[in-house]
Amino acid sequence: SQTIHQWPATLVQPVGSPLSLECTVEGTSNPNLYWYRQAAGRGLQLLFYSVGIGQISSEVPQNLSASRPQDRQFILSSKKLLLSDSGFYLCAWTLERDYGYTFGSGTRLTVV
Amino acid sequence: GDSVTQMEGPVTLSEEACLTINCTYTATGYPSLFWYVQYPGEGLQLLLKATKADDKGSNKGFEATYRKETTSFHLEKGSVQVSDSAVYFCALLSGGYQKVTFGTGTKLQVIP
Numbered sequence: 182s183q184t185i186h187q188w189p190a191t192l193v194q195p196v197g198s199p200l201s202l203e204c205t206v207e208g209t210s211n212p213n214l215y216w217y218r219q220a221a222g223r224g225l226q227l228l229f230y231s232v233g234i235g236q237i238s239s240e241v242p243q244n245l246s247a248s249r250p251q252d253r254q255f256i257l258s259s260k261k262l263l264l265s266d267s268g269f270y271l272c273a274w275t276l277e278r279d280y281g282y283t284f285g286s287g288t289r290l291t292v293v
Numbered sequence: 294g295d296s297v298t299q300m301e302g303p304v305t306l307s308e309e310a311c312l313t314i315n316c317t318y319t320a321t322g323y324p325s326l327f328w329y330v331q332y333p334g335e336g337l338q339l340l341l342k343a344t345k346a347d348d349k350g351s352n353k354g355f356e357a358t359y360r361k362e363t364t365s366f367h368l369e370k371g372s373v374q375v376s377d378s379a380v381y382f383c384a385l386l387s388g389g390y391q392k393v394t395f396g397t398g399t400k401l402q403v404i405p
Contacts, residue, residue: 224397
């Protein structure tokens with residue numbers, strides 16, 4: 182069966198520090214991968230998506246970046262965190278239209 | 294662009310009460326529609342979906358009907374339980390790369 186792993190579950194980082202969040206999918210090949218952010222009291226904002234290795238599309242310009250070094254691995258990074266980067270980060274995957282997303286359990290990031 | 298509008302929360306209901314969470318959408322073409330549920334501290338789970346007009350999605354006692362004429366996809370349940378307390382997100386998929394647009398979420402609290 183397909184599973185998605187996301188870590189860490191929680192993270193507290195100082196302003197200006199780097200960030201690396203990792204997401205891996207098991208049990209499927211060539212999934213579409215997505216990073217979403219959920220700010221406190223707000224909906225989900227699509228940050229990045231990827232339809233294949235090395236292919237990254239950015240939805241919102243910001244100080245975050247994403248990479249897909251392997252078929253089932255999706256990484257969200259930042260060189261210098263801002264206070265406004267705090268939020269709940271969710272990774273998701275899907276195979277095809279109408280399949281629906283499968284979400285990871287999320288990473289709660291607090292920038293202090 | 295595509296958008297989803299949900300009724301504002303929080304919604305507080307007594308156990309066994311009827312639930313309706315309104316959702317309307319704006320999209321080009323023929324989107325697929327979804328409801329996701331997020332329990333406290335967790336990622337999102339797909340609750341139900343409908344891929345064409347007049348389809349009814351159902352799961353765990355929840356139902357929603359794809360109404361093209363009113364561009365709506367309201368979530369309903371006849372008798373809610375305390376365990377249904379969560380945040381519910383309406384979402385649509387339209388266009389390529391399976392990018393999903395989410396509503397802002399509606400928090401439901403069910404009290405005994």
